[in-house]
Amino acid sequence: MKKRKERIDRGIKVRSSDIFALLSWREMLYLGAPRILPVVVCLVLPLVLGPYWQKVLLSVAVVALLAISWDILAQTGMVSLGQALFFGVGAYCAGAMNHYWNLSPFLTLPLATIMGAVICTLLLLPVLRLRGIYFSMVTLIIPLILVRVIEATKIFGGTEGLSGMTPLPSKWIELYLVLAVLLCVLFGFRRIMDSDYGLVLKGINDNDRSVINAGINIYWFKAQSLFFAGAIGSFSGAFMTHVYMFVGMPVFALDYSILPIAAAVVGGPGTLAGATLGAFILVPLSEALRGFGGLRIVFYGVFLVIFIVVLPEGIFHYIQRKYHQIERWVGVEK
């Protein structure tokens, strides 16, 4: 007998999508747990980890931010292959302000976030009309150009970079600052993407011509999405500048472009939570593989290929489905 797989929403999902969810602790937990869990994890992890893994947690948060910024762009129909652009511009903004004007990190972080976002938006403004693969190629090329320009003109310290940045006052402030920003960005932008405004952005990805037909200026919305993504990426770059107390050409390295894409693809694109989950899986994994040295990037490449080919929906969508639905095999009616 032939069988097919049937998926049905769990009873508790149906019940808790209603006002009656408030009548039972179990249903409230069902709704609340997935939202409370990441908050609790982010609050507790810094306390239980040792100093080495606290540093790893910092890079997890930074990669998660970059992956979220990639995902926001991708949901607007702009697939970027050069997240390092946002990261690097933010890093150089913060570094230059700290090095030349001696501004405190608490001033440079917000200033670099805004400045970086404005610079990235202006840089990419001429190519907003490009679609699909052409946009991706432009974003792949711009960080490469910027590296060579810095090398050739020797601005901002040239190949040696700027060092001796002011660090943040304590490692606890570092950790909780970046985790708090990560949580705000994650929940904030998830909410924005679910609103009508987010619907317009997603519509541009699904069918840009019909969005134009609806009388909406898609370039204005694309520019805004670029600004958000640029701000998030620039913040992570600026933050890393103050953590490493150094800014130089490595900030435009391929790592910062590949890792966020890998995280978003592995975690599941289209839900910012997937990108975060991917970062929380990939970065510790790569630390565990540190003994293999250069082989880590080989693993990223292989992961990218496997997930794109075998599990294109990503881990988060898979978990989400298991959480909300039951699956069973049923016979096919004749």
Next chain:
Amino acid sequence: MLTGTILYALINTAILALMALGFNLTFGISGVANFAYGAFYILAAYGIWGIVNLLHLPYPVAIIVAIVANMIFGALMYRFVLLRVRGQALSEVIATFGIGLAILELFSYFGWVGFEYTLPVFVDRSFAIAGTYVDFQRLAILGFSVILVFCLWWFTHHTATGLAFRGIAQDERTALTFGINSDWIATLSVSFGAGLAAVAALFIIPLGSIAPGEGYDVLIKALAVCIIGGLGSTGGVIAAAFIVGFAERFTDTYIGSHWTMIVSLAAILLVLTIKPSGLFGKQKELEERI
């Protein structure tokens, strides 16, 4: 000085055209993304090197084995990876880029870098042309790439398979109604592209040594020539190779070697921004931008 610069610019043009041919055949002419192209180039170079120096087989055998192995590897990559994401341009790009990344980083992990990792030149002689010394290898590249570009043009305009290559890029469904098996043609296209990467490596590697990082440069240069010239146009490849080749050589001589890469990258950026379909590209002019 000027004649020397022009001569070397011509040779640079030939090198660029040779590098870009395989990528152009796969991505430009039949519309299948193969961003593992740089990795195929390096793979073939190490393949030839390994067969000659580790297995001690004669050089001509090594060349044939490496080219055939590269073609088979390309076909396998299409069958097992690309076929499953065909039609989703960005998944194609990310998947093939992932493969290329894995191969290149694997080689750089092995650390096979140095002067002993190179291929022999064909004939070790040099000639004086108008007061400039040019070695035989560079002249061979110049001659061979002219022949190869002509062969490619003839192949894609006057043979059934070659016309099918262009057909699946122009309109896959219409190609199907003409009895073209688009999956098989795309397999062939990736496979031929990989083979051409091996040929390019065979000619160009003897000028320097094998370095995995070179793979990224080859990909970017191939991309530059392909995009500036326009997808799907053989004449475009020649024109773009001339533009980039001369621009690079002249900036190197008169401005500084730091600026050569910037010139070709800036050229891509400019062309993408103003005319994404390239100087001579006719395909899909309306679809690539809104």
